[in-house]
Amino acid sequence: MSTLAGKTAENLKKIRETKPLIHNITNFVVMNYTANVLLACGASPVMAHADNEVEEMVDHAGALVLNIGTLTDAWVTAMIKAGRKASERGKPIILDPVGAGATALRTNAAKAILAQTWVSVVRGNASEILSLAGQESATKGVDTIHSVTEAAEAAGTLARELGTTLAITGPIDLVTDGRRTLTIEGGHPLMTRVTGTGCSATALIGAFHAVDKDSVSAAATALAFFGVAGEVAGIGSVGPGTFMIRLLDALYTLTPEEVEARCRIAKG
Secondary structure (H helix, E strand, O other), X not given: OOHHHHHHHHHHHHHHHHOOEEEEEOOOOOHHHHHHHHHHHOOEEEEOOOOOOHXXXXXXXXXXXXXXXXXXXXXXXXXXXXXXXXXXHOOOEEEEOOOEOOEHHXXXXXXXXXXXXXXXXXXXXXXXXXXXXXXXXXXXXOEOOOOHHHHHHHHHHHHHHHOOEEEXXXXXXXXXXXOOEEEEEOOOHHHHHOOXXXXXXXXXXXXXXXXXXXXXXXXXXXXXXXXXXXXXXXXXXXXXXXXXXXXXXXXXXXXXXXXXXXXXXEEO
């Protein structure tokens, strides 16, 4: 087995052994499902966005996940406040710039978080990443209108400029810090028919980054695990409803050995 496949299994084992607390400031649409995704993989989720408790919660967490899906000005303030505390403590921050490029609020909020905190991983679709790179880009609501390939070159440049790792998800995922690039295969078409799968991928990166300090490795192994779970969940699923539940079951029942045997990570 490849070293990266072995690392995926190793990270999953660590999560299940240590049950890291993942602090999520996330959107109303996905709070319940992403919490269940984190529980299923073995992590411990907390959803806390109140301005007067986010700093205290960060102190308890292994990673901070910021998701701008249902944004307000007050939430931006809380995210930056939590992000600054996490940056001071040296804890990983994972940003999901949901819908960046669709409105000025979303795009500017994502850029403000990046400017005022130390974000270690940004996970988004191709259009969201292009919008952060300052390129002409728009999203279809919160959905991408660009391919991962279109965003790959801009991602490498943006990652170097920001000193962060970018994880672009699509039919084939791409992770880069501007020096190292990895591609990840897996998943299932029904993943695009269930709201919150992208947000769940971001939350999983938080869990993996809590046990793996290498941002490229953490992002790639989290996406590889999620991809395998998606493939397994797709077996026998007749539609989005059964798939959504089977995905939670797959995240819970897959063994590290099965993940190692099935995951597909390659150097880009």
